[in-house]
Every structure is written in C-alpha cells, then in structure tokens.
Amino acid sequence: MKTFSFCAALALALMPVASHAEADLSTYRAFGEKPGLVSLMDAFMVNLLADGRTRPFFEHADQTRIKAQLVDQICAVLDGPCTYQGAPMGPLHAGLGIQQGHFNALVEDLQQAMDAQGVPFRAQNKLLARLAPLHRDIVTR
Numbered sequence: 685m686k687t688f689s690f691c692a693a694l695a696l697a698l699m700p701v702a703s704h705a706e707a708d709l710s711t712y713r714a715f716g717e718k719p720g721l722v723s724l725m726d727a728f729m730v731n732l733l734a735d736g737r738t739r740p741f742f743e744h745a746d747q748t749r750i751k752a753q754l755v756d757q758i759c760a761v762l763d764g765p766c767t768y769q770g771a772p773m774g775p776l777h778a779g780l781g782i783q784q785g786h787f788n789a790l791v792e793d794l795q796q797a798m799d800a801q802g803v804p805f806r807a808q809n810k811l812l813a814r815l816a817p818l819h820r821d822i823v824t825r
C-alpha cells in the first residue's frame with residue numbers, strides 16, 4: 685500500500701513535467717523545421733534589403749549573424765529544439781530609433797517571405813502572434 689501511494693504520488697508529481705516535455709511541434713514542422721527556417725530567413729533578409737523602409741537598418745549590419753540568431757529565436761518561439769543565445773531584444777534594439785512604421789514594414793517583409801515559401805496561413809498567424817509582444821521592447825520612438 686505504501687509503495688502504491690508513493691508511486692501514485694510520484695506519477696502525479698511528474699505528470700506536468702511529462703506533458704510539458706511533449707511540446708506541440710506542429711507549427712515548427714509547418715515551417716519545415718530548421719532547414720525551412722534557414723531558407724525563410726534568407727528570403728526575409730532579401731526582402732528587408734529590398735524594402736526602402738527597412739534597408740537602412742540592415743544594409744551595414746552583420747546579416748549572417750542576424751539570420752542565424754533569428755533562426756534560433758523563431759525555432760525556440762515555435763517550441764522547436766533550439767535555444768536563443770543572442771542579445772536580449774530591448775537593449776539590442778534600444779539605440780536604433782525604430783518606429784511603428786519600421787516594425788510594420790518588417791512584419792510585411794516576413795509575411796511575404798512566408799507566403800513565398802508556402803507556410804500555411806495558420807502557422808504564419810501563430811508565429812506573428814508570438815512575436816507581437818516583442819513589439820514593446822523594439823519600437824522605441
């Protein structure tokens with residue numbers, strides 16, 4: 685009896701951990717996992733550089749580093765098997781003078797890249813909804 689209740693208590697204690705470990709990877713998979721995110725970020729950067737509203741921010745920046753950090757960040761945001769190890773969003777963007785219009789332009793450029801890559805609409809919306817709260821750390825003017 686004692687053994688049983690110990691096991692039952694242990695099982696109950698571990699349950700939330702077990703269910704958390706089984707993250708829902710469906711959105712991450714809809715993006716084509718890591719290779720899909722790598723090619724999405726390539727297309728996204730092409731769009732950012734072609735867009736007069738965003739080009740001034742990115743043309744002299746380390747584009748290779750930004751793309752690699754974005755891959756990890758988006759992978760993590762989508763509950764994929766990655767850890768974002770880049771700089772925190774607030775201090776990183778603080779001195780850049782980013783306005784609402786710049787943020788909107790970047791979101792449009794990302795949407796275009798996702799459309800071009802055939803990311804399902806539902807998955808696109810999920811990513812955008814998860815990135816939206818970062819807005820308050822990024823738009824400073």
Ligand code: HEM
Pocket residue numbers: 738741742745746749750753754757769770771776777780782786787788790815816818819822
């Ligand atoms: C949800 C929106 C955004 C996300 C998730 C995001 C994410 C990132 C990431 C992960 C990096 C690289 C971090 C690192 O190097 O450690 C970065 C850098 C950068 N981002 Fe953003 N960003 C966003 C919005 C914007 C916007 C709207 C602009 C300007 C239009 C912008 C301009 C830049 C620039 C110029 C850098 C390079 C900064 C530097 O190297 O000093 N970002 N961003």
